[in-house]
Amino acid sequence: MRRYAGKRLLHLVPIILGITFLSFILIHSVSGDAVDAIYENAGAEVPEEVKARRRAELGLDRPLLIQYADWLGGLVRGDMGVSYISGNDIFDTFISKLPNTVCLTVSSILFTVLLSIPLGILSAVRQNRFTDYLIRFLSFIGNSMPGFFVSLLLILIFSVRMGWFSAMGNDGWKSIILPTLTLSIAMASKYTRQVRAAVLEELNKDYVLGAKARGVKDSVILYKSVLKAGMLTIITLLALSIGSLLGGTAIVESIFMWDGVGRLAVDAVTMRDYPMIQAYVVWMALIYMTVNLVSDILCQILDPRIRLEGG
Amino acid sequence: MNTEKKLAVFTAFAAMVFLIALFAPYLTPYDPDAQDLSQALMAPCQEHMMGTDRFGRDMLSRVIMGTRSSVFSVLALVGAVAASGTAIGVYCGYFGGKADTVVMRFADICLAFPGMVFAIAIAGVMGGGITNAVLALAVISWPKYARLARGQVLSMQNSTYIQAAQMSGSGPWKVILRHILPNILGAIFVTAVLDIGTMMMEIAGLSFLGLGAMPPTAEWGSMMSNGRSMIQTSPWVILAPGCAIFITVMIFNLLGDTIRDYLDPRRKLQSE
Numbered sequence: 001m002r003r004y005a006g007k008r009l010l011h012l013v014p015i016i017l018g019i020t021f022l023s024f025i026l027i028h029s030v031s032g033d034a035v036d037a038i039y040e041n042a043g044a045e046v047p048e049e050v051k052a053r054r055r056a057e058l059g060l061d062r063p064l065l066i067q068y069a070d071w072l073g074g075l076v077r078g079d080m081g082v083s084y085i086s087g088n089d090i091f092d093t094f095i096s097k098l099p100n101t102v103c104l105t106v107s108s109i110l111f112t113v114l115l116s117i118p119l120g121i122l123s124a125v126r127q128n129r130f131t132d133y134l135i136r137f138l139s140f141i142g143n144s145m146p147g148f149f150v151s152l153l154l155i156l157i158f159s160v161r162m163g164w165f166s167a168m169g170n171d172g173w174k175s176i177i178l179p180t181l182t183l184s185i186a187m188a189s190k191y192t193r194q195v196r197a198a199v200l201e202e203l204n205k206d207y208v209l210g211a212k213a214r215g216v217k218d219s220v221i222l223y224k225s226v227l228k229a230g231m232l233t234i235i236t237l238l239a240l241s242i243g244s245l246l247g248g249t250a251i252v253e254s255i256f257m258w259d260g261v262g263r264l265a266v267d268a269v270t271m272r273d274y275p276m277i278q279a280y281v282v283w284m285a286l287i288y289m290t291v292n293l294v295s296d297i298l299c300q301i302l303d304p305r306i307r308l309e310g311g
Numbered sequence: 312m313n314t315e316k317k318l319a320v321f322t323a324f325a326a327m328v329f330l331i332a333l334f335a336p337y338l339t340p341y342d343p344d345a346q347d348l349s350q351a352l353m354a355p356c357q358e359h360m361m362g363t364d365r366f367g368r369d370m371l372s373r374v375i376m377g378t379r380s381s382v383f384s385v386l387a388l389v390g391a392v393a394a395s396g397t398a399i400g401v402y403c404g405y406f407g408g409k410a411d412t413v414v415m416r417f418a419d420i421c422l423a424f425p426g427m428v429f430a431i432a433i434a435g436v437m438g439g440g441i442t443n444a445v446l447a448l449a450v451i452s453w454p455k456y457a458r459l460a461r462g463q464v465l466s467m468q469n470s471t472y473i474q475a476a477q478m479s480g481s482g483p484w485k486v487i488l489r490h491i492l493p494n495i496l497g498a499i500f501v502t503a504v505l506d507i508g509t510m511m512m513e514i515a516g517l518s519f520l521g522l523g524a525m526p527p528t529a530e531w532g533s534m535m536s537n538g539r540s541m542i543q544t545s546p547w548v549i550l551a552p553g554c555a556i557f558i559t560v561m562i563f564n565l566l567g568d569t570i571r572d573y574l575d576p577r578r579k580l581q582s583e
Contacts, residue, residue, distance in 0.1 A: 018420035026436055144561035146512035148519045148535060149553040152542060156550075160543050247427025251516055255539070265428075266520055269435030277432050284428040 019285045027278040081275045101260030108183035115188040120195025142189030151182040179256045198230040239295030321566040332382035339372035352545045362547040370551045376529035385511040393503040396456025404464030418454035434522035444523035463495040505567035508560040
């Protein structure tokens, strides 16, 4: 077990280097000259010597790889420079907004699980009957609606027509409901189908037939064996979906004025605040990677079959 | 309904969407870009079946024109990504070696970024425009196809018919074109069709954030973004393009599911 985790961590090193290098190059190639960007709004024309001195000060005249190493060192220490726009420390700003996004992500995942697992099981158990068709129909609809359309529809229904929530801005604890619903509807539609498929696959296995023949109750087979086996697929899929969720929050956060990193990134993009975009990409990738690692290790712990294969 | 019938119906729907996109300029009742402020924000009525936006532009005409940018950009995206990804994957799988290691490591790195996050960053860095949005999504989507194609090639490389072809003197390109590609195109095609809906939503999402199509281009995502502030007074400004995306995505999703079922070898076994 420990060896597996160690091996996985080692594999991550080149990927982390790749992620950070790619993000560095991506931003570096366009922002190219941070000095020009800094002085862009200075009003008056700034003489070249001043710019050159500032460049030397910031180390922008050094070779690319050195700059990257330097930047990476800063990343590890939590020093990512200051925002071009507000002049605030990037890392501090990012960290201060992160809890809001994590909160939204966690509540969406919880709600997705609460919705999709029972519905998926129900759909599988009632295969090809009315309930199954209804659930599949609804999940199909949820799957074909882009998040921003869902959020606008929810605003239209619950804020404009019913007046239950204020459409945008702060509403205390209530303001998390609509964004969570938006994110969960899309995810739950996908997972309901996958839970259904996973459960159906397990139900068709011989051990289920064997257990039935021995007179084990259907509910016992379902909850004791089938669910346990199907759980792994679901954990892996959930971990993978964190990626799309992290990206999806950007749109939803900016619609609902949710003060998280997604909205921060969208604002940074509109204002061309390159260091902020960079921080967003790097940290989101690192978070995504960590979540995937944890889920893989979790699967190892939960599933003796993988444990044996992995050695 | 059996799979063949479904396939025919959904193909017909998809073809219809494609034709609307192709002949959009001839189908619009009004000029989609003509502003008439005296008719701004009219509710759906006889003259304007989907109402008008805040510049008095006819929503129906704009939705029809929007089909064009949505459908063409998504087809270009999926086509390019599927073709390039497959080519890279087949090459890496068949020849292996250092190129394979390097390219696949690079693919791993691309996959390590959460999809839309990377796309937002790329589109943000490159600036708006639908071409840039498509490029940004292409950068994050090709590894999926490369991996799929590579895996398929690796799994069939040791099969006897490939070995027979190699032994009877077929060069690598002949083996790839004549024996490998025809066998993996089905899987690639199904993945590609199933991707159309998702990609369409992602392009529209980028446009919604202001990172895709630029106004005054009629594009569904940016139309909805522009209409956001008017949701309380004139919801049709959002509902019309929203429903257009929803219906189009649904058609392509249904088509994808049906094609997958149709090409699934187990289906034939079951019907026998």
